[in-house]
Amino acid sequence: MKLLRIGAKGAEKPAIRLEDGTIRDLSSVITDLGGDALSDSALEEIRQADLQSMPELDANERIGPCVANVGKFICIGLNYADHAAETGAPIPAEPILFMKATSAIIGPNDDVIIPKNAIKPDWEVELGVVIGTEARYVDEANALDHVAGYCVVNDLSERHFQIERGGQWVKGKSADTFGPIGPWLVTRDEVADPQNLGMWLEVDGHRYQDGSTKTMVFGVAHLVSYVSQFMSLQPGDIITTGTPPGVGMGIKPEPVWLKPGNVMRLGIEGLGEQQQSVRAYEG
Structure with missing residues (x-):
């Protein structure tokens, strides 16, 4: 299933994108797309619902972040061998973990604002993993069972x-x-192999990143298991799993940084596309 949230900021409705491209309102089935609504049982309830009878939403409306009320936004650094090489960093012996503030989250096509005093703003297309059921000290063999x-x-x-x-x-x-996250949360049953997804990013029509999750140092199952050894993973938490080469910092002979007026387009095979216009901070 391709699940999304659609509507004005703060007033998004949970929805599903059907194979015919129509968007159906799921408000009668779930209150929002987050927390317990991401469990296997809740997702199965959506599958069994009479989706064609649900109210149709305007496909041209704003698409919000595909997960509501994210608790933890966990990032993995230098997780692509070819990206580590372009930065001159060694391949890590264990996953590098850091956090990203959840207040950074926006919809997939919302404007990106360069922060005050920024000098070197950069891009990174990444595969996001959305947790569906609590994971605590899980082994790698069962890790993907916890992924929504x-x-x-x-x-x-x-x-x-x-x-x-x-x-x-x-x-x-x-x-x-x-x-930016989304446009859709694609349920794990529709992603046969998360380690075989093409991914790309363009700025003003120039393709800078063109990679694949094949070159991850640590795969999705390993990452979910690894992170769960240090903290519990809760429904709605997101692990973003690193980026392939082609970030602005790695461009030779001179780095390329984002500037106001740029337009980024990015996507991952089967997971949809994003587009953001870049604006200067006005405060």
């Missing part, structure tokens, strides 16, 4: 804040609007 589905994430970064201002990476990752 997958989504596209643009893990936007301010490299000056991230790398040159000391401390942890979180402050370079967490500016408002630096976490």
Whole structure:
């Protein structure tokens, strides 16, 4: 299933995109697309519902973040061998974990705002893993049973804040609007192999990233299991799993940074596309 949230910011309705492209309102089945509504039983209730009888929503309405009330936004650093190479960093022996503020989350096509005092804003197309049932000390063999589905994430970064201002990476990752997610949460039954998905990102029509989840250092099942050894994963938590090469920081001979007026387009095979216009902070 392709699940989404549609409507004005703060007033999104849970919805499903059917194979004919129509969008149906799921408000009579679930209150929102988050928390317990992501469990296997809740997803099965949606599957069994008479979806064609649900009210049709305007497909041209704003699409909101595909998960409501995200509790934790967990990021994995340097998780693509070819991306680590372009940054000059060694391949990590264990997954690098850091957090991204949930206040960064926006819809997939909302504007991205470059934060005040930014010098080096950058892009990163990533596979997002949405947790559906609590995971605590799970083994790798059973890890995917705790996954509700997958989504596209643009893990936007301010490299000056991230790398040159000391401390942890979180402050370079967490500016408002630096976490577009969606358009859809695609349930795990529709993603046969999360380690075989093409992914890409363009800025103003130029393709900078063109990779595949095949080159992940640590696969999705390993990551879910690994993170659950350090913290419980709750329904609606998102793990964003790293980016392939082609980020602005790695462009030779000179890095390329986002600037007001740019338009980013990005997508992952089977998970849909995003498009964001870049604006300057006005405050």
